[in-house]
Amino acid sequence: MEALAKTKEERLSILSKVFSPSSPITTSDFFFGRIEQLSNICDAINERGQHAILFGERGVGKTSLANKMTESFTNLFPVIVTCNRKDTFNNIWLQALGKVQHSTTTKGIGFKPSEIEHFINLGTYLNPKSENFQSDIIKILNNYKQYTFLFIFDEFDNIINDKTREDFADLIKSFSDNITNSTIVLVGIADDIESLIGNHQSLERCLKQVKMPRMSKKECEEIIDNGLAALDIKISIKVKEKIIEFASGFPHYVHLMCKYGAHEIIKNNKFEFSQVYLNIAIKKGIENTNEQLKSSYRKAIVGTQKWQDIIFACAQSPIDNYNCINKMDIIKNYNIIAGSNVSGGTISYNLKQFCSTDRGNVLTKIGSGINTRYRFTNPMMRAFVKLKLNSN
Template identity: 45%
Template structure:
């Protein structure tokens, strides 16, 4: 039986809404993606690019990959908008240090151990090229390296991205002991590293989708088991529904619900605990979400039409790409206002939500035959659903 204080402390390890998962014991789901990454490590000439929406767990996957793959030297670098090819590789190589035995000379030579710092090899080069990195690392064929470059979408320089593409191509053709994993927010590989057809055969493209309901349920149930607590099916289902596939919200709502129940000396999480968690989640949401929401719902006349349109966008049917049509929106809007409406009644509001004055709340995807919309920030949908519940 776990004591109350220990349960509260354990919650911070089991549920991690504000930081990526680092411990394999607390990582849930994503088995298929992890298997594909591991398979690349055993395939000569293959590298990985891991991409997807914000908040789907890409960094957590990168962290767990490091823990899971034990037969190589793993290094992880978080990219920033100021980084260059030089700074990224100086950062990466500064984390690679190992001891090397050097034979002495003379009649009675003695062996000496020398510390090798790979960053010293390239630091003097002002304009580092892909072949410089390759030449440096190829001197150590006895070691296997994995270099993970996370948040690669922060790199805006096409020149830097092209250098990485050239390096991956070179490593694929010539080296078997060096692996590179590119991780970042993107709808497709081209958006992340550019259009390089020569990379298709050597770059395993792994999209991180939103989590499935069974995966989200696993987060909840395994977390409850860790702290020896229970949760009603109704609360579990609500958390999954609100999460909209994003593990962040599952961790957040589960943690706050359980914390509230534990503090009240309950052994089962009920709706009242979830209500507390929802209000806390809204209060503690990222400021950019809160500000974007405020800009979108603002009404000079004080009516709630803008709010209802936004609520309808969050609740309406969306396709596999999380996009929806005006027809989808109007159907849900009618349910909210409880009267029949025409598309013309809300068309201006929907179009305005795509403009700067409303914070570019929606993105418009127009073709000759079809026009669809989606949230500019995918994590806005669960935030709106929480506001609907709290209203």
């Protein structure tokens, strides 16, 4: 017996769950890809004395993966704490243990008293002014060896206090030596782990490094195919590949275009994601992009058409393993876009200016001389520029 078709209201209700560009995916039903990274975290949890650090560029889905961890690993108690700039080491761990509750029962007073159940969080056992705060954490968790805990500290890059980072490094080493029922996972924006936790070589043996790369084409396809299938929407291979190309490996932009395209499709009671709806999605996606990105872009292109053509050329150029762009590729693409035949010296001034505040700091220069490369300062700018290029 065929299932009944979903109503417009049902499809719109599902839409906000399957495509979520503004906030991380919170349910595993609509989280796709990242199997390798999830497996690496699982290995750390299952290995005694091992912890993990998940790092990568902004917008590659680290927080969504952190949420996925809380549902994927069974027989443990997961805790997520989102760090901010004002947090101290003690404050963060008070938050973490404060999210772990256990119940105790006491007998009431009187003839045939009934038992009364109380809920207590482990944070109540911590004294924030204790001189042995780290030892106190270990002691508390060792009192609950019958449980397995997973402590995830998201947006760890927000912590700018060196002492707080050093305390975390020391605690991870102590956990590795003294606790068997708890795993710490640090999550943050960084090119390498030193940027997050500092240069602590002694952590190498107990801290598994898990880099979160940009999404592969296959992973982007999973988001598109599964999300649209839940909305009874079909999409051609050509349109799907355009979405993947524009997104540049960032799940945020896959979700952004699919959400606005699908919303228009459902609103018109249609069931096919055609080029017409992709054009609408591009326009809506640009309108709903982070204001900081839009502001930097406006500063970059103010003036003659040449500024815009060069930034378009940068977005169209291939990137290396470090997400950097070769100057010769920029020149080649600029000549195609502008219909010209210029050499490197003609645009060197423009590229230098793109690295300045006056031009929005859209690029960062890497290296010098023949080894000069350029990288988008905000990696998500590349995807935004591609949308602008295809919106004209």
